[in-house]
Amino acid sequence: MEQTESGAAPPTLGVGMVGYAFMGAAHSQGWRTAGRVFDLPLRPVLAAVAGRDATAVRAAAHRHGWAAAETDWRALIARDDVQLVDVCTPGDSHAEIAVAALEAGKHVLCEKPLANSVAEAETMAAAAEAAAARGQISMVGFNYRRVPALAYARRLVTDGRLGTLRHVRVSYLQDWLVDPTFPLTWRLEREHAGSGALGDLGAHAVDLAQYLTGELLVGVSALTETFVRERPLLPGAAPGGLSGLSGRDGLDGLDGLDGLDGGAVSEAYGQVTVDDAALFTGRLASGALASFEATRMAAGRKNALRLEINGERGSLAFDLERLNELSFHDHTEPAVSAGFRRILVTEPDHPYLEGWWPPGHGLGYEHTFAHQARDLVHAVASGVAPAPSFADGLQVQRVLAAVEDSARNNAVYTRVPVPVAVPAPVPVPDSVRDSASDSAPDSVPR
Numbered sequence: 001m002e003q004t005e006s007g008a009a010p011p012t013l014g015v016g017m018v019g020y021a022f023m024g025a026a027h028s029q030g031w032r033t034a035g036r037v038f039d040l041p042l043r044p045v046l047a048a049v050a051g052r053d054a055t056a057v058r059a060a061a062h063r064h065g066w067a068a069a070e071t072d073w074r075a076l077i078a079r080d081d082v083q084l085v086d087v088c089t090p091g092d093s094h095a096e097i098a099v100a101a102l103e104a105g106k107h108v109l110c111e112k113p114l115a116n117s118v119a120e121a122e123t124m125a126a127a128a129e130a131a132a133a134r135g136q137i138s139m140v141g142f143n144y145r146r147v148p149a150l151a152y153a154r155r156l157v158t159d160g161r162l163g164t165l166r167h168v169r170v171s172y173l174q175d176w177l178v179d180p181t182f183p184l185t186w187r188l189e190r191e192h193a194g195s196g197a198l199g200d201l202g203a204h205a206v207d208l209a210q211y212l213t214g215e216l217l218v219g220v221s222a223l224t225e226t227f228v229r230e231r232p233l234l235p236g237a238a239p240g241g242l243s244g245l246s247g248r249d250g251l252d253g254l255d256g257l258d259g260l261d262g263g264a265v266s267e268a269y270g271q272v273t274v275d276d277a278a279l280f281t282g283r284l285a286s287g288a289l290a291s292f293e294a295t296r297m298a299a300g301r302k303n304a305l306r307l308e309i310n311g312e313r314g315s316l317a318f319d320l321e322r323l324n325e326l327s328f329h330d331h332t333e334p335a336v337s338a339g340f341r342r343i344l345v346t347e348p349d350h351p352y353l354e355g356w357w358p359p360g361h362g363l364g365y366e367h368t369f370a371h372q373a374r375d376l377v378h379a380v381a382s383g384v385a386p387a388p389s390f391a392d393g394l395q396v397q398r399v400l401a402a403v404e405d406s407a408r409n410n411a412v413y414t415r416v417p418v419p420v421a422v423p424a425p426v427p428v429p430d431s432v433r434d435s436a437s438d439s440a441p442d443s444v445p446r
């Protein structure tokens with residue numbers, strides 16, 4: 001058991017988690033590990049996990065180290081030993097669970113994207129704001145902010161090492177939908193997922209672009225496409241509706257597909273109602289230009305989240321498939337010797353590295369969840385709101401909605417409503433201003 005400097009065990013923070021498949025496993029790992037690696041002011045206790053199938057949720061509790069299992073998330077929220085609720089379910093249940101938890105006085109961590117619509121995200125952000133006034137903490141699970149190389153990239157930008165920013169380009173490429181016989185899981189249904197590659201991968205890309213630059217996107221121009229419009233139904237699913245199978249307990253794995261090998265999919269087909277790929281350009285508030293690509297159809301690319309930022313004084317580049325490395329070019333150096341150099345982000349002075357291994361002994365995907373748990377525990381203990389907040393998650397949702405609006409309107413430039421405190425957008429050329437005003441919202445929300 002961890003001890004404070006005085007030798008006493010720190011007070012506990014009881015965590016209750018809803019959903020226990022892919023993200024549930026990753027978050028469990030984070031909660032189990034954070035207090036063993038970092039000195040934390042509170043000791044996370046894995047109090048209870050909730051699912052819907054009693055046998056499956058008990059097995060998950062045993063496997064991932066949770067003390068108790070519940071078959072109703074409302075019962076989990078009501079438990080006295082749960083002070084923080086961790087929402088690891090598909091987007092269609094984020095708003096209901098997170099708002100109920102906040103209203104019950106609990107701190108909340110909610111997976112990304114925050115919600116399936118701007119309206120839901122607004123409700124959640126308002127609930128989080130009201131809860132913050134009561135001392136409660138909320139955060140969205142944009143875990144890639146907690147890759148040490150990306151946290152260090154943010155430090156380079158804020159230290160002015162890139163100077164005035166000109167370009168941000170982010171692509172997030174996966175390939176698990178290339179096979180047209182891949183079945184219709186919840187991630188392919190708008191009703192459950194909100195959108196496709198856009199909300200799944202593009203949400204991370206947008207959050208990172210805004211986090212790393214410290215700026216908001218103020219407008220976008222987008223194309224989306226669904227290449228495979230019908231896919232085999234999962235066993236037991238009725239054509240035209242999969243509600244009963246959304247992330248069904250016992251069928252959950254990385255893609256909700258464990259146990260479906262060997263021709264277990266149905267011969268009946270259902271409609272894919274989300275995008276397979278989304279491409280969009282955007283403007284940041286300062287006038288810098290951004291470009292994004294999100295797809296689950298890039299054969300050979302498994303989890304290739306790549307980004308590059310160019311500024312007046314330098315550039316940086318990153319690839320999640322080599323996540324211990326950051327490429328940095330200092331453009332103020334003499335041209336004869338300047339060039340991109342590889343920074344191995346494993347030094348004790350790099351973000352999050354103080355608790356881990358000696359330099360060069362790299363970290364991986366799972367460690368981002370320990371970093372997320374660490375930061376959240378500190379926020380709960382200090383009462384200082386962590387980032388990304390639900391308001392940040394809402395802002396990402398507004399970008400996703402603008403992307404979909406733009407794509408529906410032949411890629412017309414579409415403004416993103418931004419909070420009033422953000423500097424006014426740079427002027428847009430007359431050629432696009434008229435069409436933009438058609439889709440611009442009447443008023444700018446909070």
Ligand SMILES: NC(=O)c1ccc[n+]([C@@H]2O[C@H](COP(=O)([O-])OP(=O)(O)OC[C@H]3O[C@@H](n4cnc5c(N)ncnc54)[C@H](O)[C@@H]3O)[C@@H](O)[C@H]2O)c1
Pocket residue numbers: 018019020021022023024050051052073088089090091093111112113141142143200246247248249250252253254255256
């Ligand atoms: N941060 C990341 O890197 C990352 C990666 C993958 C997924 N996600 C996000 O995490 C969330 C979950 O995705 P996943 O990949 O873990 O999905 P998954 O299908 O693997 O797991 C979903 C879990 O939620 C449970 N569930 C669904 N509806 C429920 C309900 N009403 N009540 C109780 N349990 C319910 C399912 O039984 C299952 O355990 C999504 O919002 C997704 O976008 C984030």
